[in-house]
Amino acid sequence: MRETVNIALSKGRILEEGLPLLARAGVVPVEDPLTSRRLVLETNRPGVKITVIRAQDVPTYVQFGAADLGVAGKDVLMEYDGDGLCELLDLGIARCKLMVAEPASLASHDDPRAWTRLRIATKYPRTTRRHFAAKGIQTDIIKLYGSMELAPLVGLSDRIVDLVSTGKTLRANGLVEVEHIADISAWLVANRAALKMKRAAMKDVIDRLQEAVGHNA
Numbered sequence: 381m382r383e384t385v386n387i388a389l390s391k392g393r394i395l396e397e398g399l400p401l402l403a404r405a406g407v408v409p410v411e412d413p414l415t416s417r418r419l420v421l422e423t424n425r426p427g428v429k430i431t432v433i434r435a436q437d438v439p440t441y442v443q444f445g446a447a448d449l450g451v452a453g454k455d456v457l458m459e460y461d462g463d464g465l466c467e468l469l470d471l472g473i474a475r476c477k478l479m480v481a482e483p484a485s486l487a488s489h490d491d492p493r494a495w496t497r498l499r500i501a502t503k504y505p506r507t508t509r510r511h512f513a514a515k516g517i518q519t520d521i522i523k524l525y526g527s528m529e530l531a532p533l534v535g536l537s538d539r540i541v542d543l544v545s546t547g548k549t550l551r552a553n554g555l556v557e558v559e560h561i562a563d564i565s566a567w568l569v570a571n572r573a574a575l576k577m578k579r580a581a582m583k584d585v586i587d588r589l590q591e592a593v594g595h596n597a
């Protein structure tokens with residue numbers, strides 16, 4: 381029986397930037413995932429399937445073997461609390477930065493070296509706590525699921541930790557970057573057990589992606 385390889389992708393920019401990369405690797409879905417309502421798509425390669433899910437769910441699918449491979453932002457991987465996942469390859473797509481930002485009015489007289497305790501709104505509580513704990517700074521964290529940029533405007537928090545790409549969203553909300561936490565890009569991750577049990581089929585897809593990323597650089 382042919383081994384199947386199921387690749388989990390998320391539906392936003394990872395799909396938009398990931399599909400051309402997969403195409404260069406010779407993996408093309410038979411239906412357009414941007415318009416199809418089907419969540420599992422066959423591809424031109426027999427046995428290779430693409431599953432489209434929420435970004436935050438990719439590590440869970442891969443850890444539990446519901447997907448053999450997955451494409452997830454480093455931000456999501458840093459925040460994920462689980463094992464059985466293998467980070468294989470930096471795909472170099474969906475690049476951005478994880479930053480601390482605050483209102484420009486506050487930043488004009490704020491010095492990050494003087495921080496001792498911060499109230500921060502973020503989608504990334506674990507990463508945020510870990511980053512500041514390593515510097516001996518205590519944090520009161522307010523977990524949000526989106527629109528972090530709104531928090532300082534409505535007095536939820538002074539500062540936010542969020543992804544920044546062009547910086548337009550921050551600027552539009554009167555915020556400025558005050559500290560860099562990490563450079564972010566999407567990674568190829570694999571289920572550790574599947575890597576052993578479906579070695580040949582997985583290796584074929586991984587090698588092709590590695591080639592495609594190389595050509596990208």
Ligand code: PRT
Nearest residue numbers: 390391392393394434435453474476544545546547548549
């Ligand atoms: O449901 P959700 O949107 O969370 O996920 P999804 O399933 O739609 O996932 P998808 O494919 O959109 O992937 C999200 C991943 O893309 C993140 O985990 C990051 O790794 C990556 N990425 C890269 C970004 C950005 N750039 C980005 N700019 N994710 C989000 N943003 C947001 C940011 O949070 C902020 O609100 O864009 C805004 C800032 O953009 P600028 O250009 O104004 O600075």
Ligand code: MG
Nearest residue numbers: 391392393435
């Ligand atoms: Mg999205």
